[in-house]
Each structure stands twice: as C-alpha cells, then as structure tokens.
Amino acid sequence: MMKNLLPIFILTFTIIACKEKSSDLNRNETIEYYPNKSNVVFKKTVHLADFDSVYYFYDNGILFKKGKQYKENQKFGNWELYDRDSDLREIREWFTLKGKSKANRAWNLNKKGDTIAWRYQDSIYKQTEFINDTIPFRNTIYDIIYFNKDTIKLNEPIRGFVEVRSSVIRDQPSNIRAFIAKDSANYNYDFSNEKEVKLAKFNDLTIDSINQKWAGEGTDFSKLIFIGLYFDSVGEKNLRGYYQQYSFGPFEKDEKGHKIDSIIGHKIYFEKKVYVKDSIE
Numbered sequence: 001m002m003k004n005l006l007p008i009f010i011l012t013f014t015i016i017a018c019k020e021k022s023s024d025l026n027r028n029e030t031i032e033y034y035p036n037k038s039n040v041v042f043k044k045t046v047h048l049a050d051f052d053s054v055y056y057f058y059d060n061g062i063l064f065k066k067g068k069q070y071k072e073n074q075k076f077g078n079w080e081l082y083d084r085d086s087d088l089r090e091i092r093e094w095f096t097l098k099g100k101s102k103a104n105r106a107w108n109l110n111k112k113g114d115t116i117a118w119r120y121q122d123s124i125y126k127q128t129e130f131i132n133d134t135i136p137f138r139n140t141i142y143d144i145i146y147f148n149k150d151t152i153k154l155n156e157p158i159r160g161f162v163e164v165r166s167s168v169i170r171d172q173p174s175n176i177r178a179f180i181a182k183d184s185a186n187y188n189y190d191f192s193n194e195k196e197v198k199l200a201k202f203n204d205l206t207i208d209s210i211n212q213k214w215a216g217e218g219t220d221f222s223k224l225i226f227i228g229l230y231f232d233s234v235g236e237k238n239l240r241g242y243y244q245q246y247s248f249g250p251f252e253k254d255e256k257g258h259k260i261d262s263i264i265g266h267k268i269y270f271e272k273k274v275y276v277k278d279s280i281e
Helices: 209-214
Strands: 028-034 037-047 052-057 063-069 075-082 088-097 100-109 144-147 151-153 158-163 175-181 199-203 224-229 235-252 259-264 268-277
Touching (some): 100 268, 144 268, 158 268, 175 224
Antiparallel strands (some): 028 037, 088 100
C-alpha cells in the first residue's frame, strides 16, 4: 500500500443512553409519543442554537437512530442506527445539498460491531414505522478521506489523500479526481452557491506523476489522490469539496453498437474543520 502516511481513517462511535444527564434537562425539547402507547417516546428533538439533535425510539423504548439536522429538517453528519437489541448496525453520513438531505456514504455493521461490506436484508429494523427507513444503496463505502492536521500555520498546507476502495465504475477502467473550494470563495453549508465557488482540482497519480514517489509498491495510481492546500487567512475554516470517479470512452453501450463518450460517477462530498493560526508566534 502507501508509505509515509499516518494511520488512516478511524471511525469511533458512542452509544447514548436513553436517560438524559441533568445538565441537559434545561434544553428546549419536543417530545412525540406513540399514538397507542402514550407513555412511550417515539421521537425526541433537542433544539440547539444552530441545529437540532434528533432521537427516534422503538416501541420497546430502545433507541432506533440518532443524528443532527438543521432547522429545515435537513440531515447532516453521521446518523447512527440500532437494532431492537441496542446493537449499532449502520452509520449513514448525510450532507445537505441545496436544501435537500443526501445520503453520502454508509457503513454497515454486524451485531458484533464489525464492518461488513453489504447488508443482505432489505431491513433489519423490524417495526412498521422504521422498516422502510432505507437509503438508495446498501453497500458499505470503503473509500478513505484523510487529512493530516486539525491546526496548521498560515504558511503551511494541509495535506491529505483520497483513496477509492469502492468502485462505482466496474465495467471500464476508471480514474478519480477531487475538487476543493478555495478559502477565498468557499461553499455554503448546503453547497447552494456552486456557481460562485472557486475550486482547486486534484488528479489521481496517473496524471499527478510528481507525487507517485509517495505511494507504496503495488498502489493503483488510478485510485489515489494526494492533496495539498494552502489557506488565505487565519481563523476557523471548513474545508469543503467532493471527489468522483470517471472514465472516458467512447464505449459501446449495447449489442447494437450504441456508443457513449464517458461515464461520470456521482459526487461524494467531504468536509474538514481546520484552524489556521498566524505563522508568526
């Protein structure tokens, strides 16, 4: 694989208890109960300054899922889903894109907490209210998005890489490219200002030959991008961007010889909070 890289993407998850801490009791909350069980909570919404924390519960009182949303009911960040035995079974990453929630990536887990590639069941959440709570894909996305620091100096770049391990273009050779908004013209929180954003483009190692030396022997250059990006000013930053797979043809589409010029994979978004401090201390 790769050399000279720090340990890669590690997910940690914390299961919340259904009982609230006393310090949380003064928060503004909305509670909804099951119609046929007036003493059993169906949904709890904790209203915070910039977003809501939302919790859904099974009719046996066990937590079904939790996550965050903006006031417009737009999900963002990681949502955790549990089965009726309180086992964490799925993590869904959401982004708000132009006013709508989009499932960006997902990780499936077995009852032991191990990540599995595919969830064969249509639903493991066996309750009428939740059985259809699904997303367009059931596979775990193993792609790695990594950045080396949370705090950097103004005169140093943030460095990272994107490595595709879950190909969406399987019938043709493919490449990947990444786009990150520059500090001077960043994306809005919901990526709604796409036409105004200035993007820095990063190619995979088949094109970016300068950085090939940092990749280990046997690395597939078409599936790895190295990133180095400077910021324009000090302060808290939210690095935002996306990557996508692509393949240029022309390719034959079917037995009749119809051709297509290219195959472009869907955008997978990412963001990273960074603090940039002055170079002079």
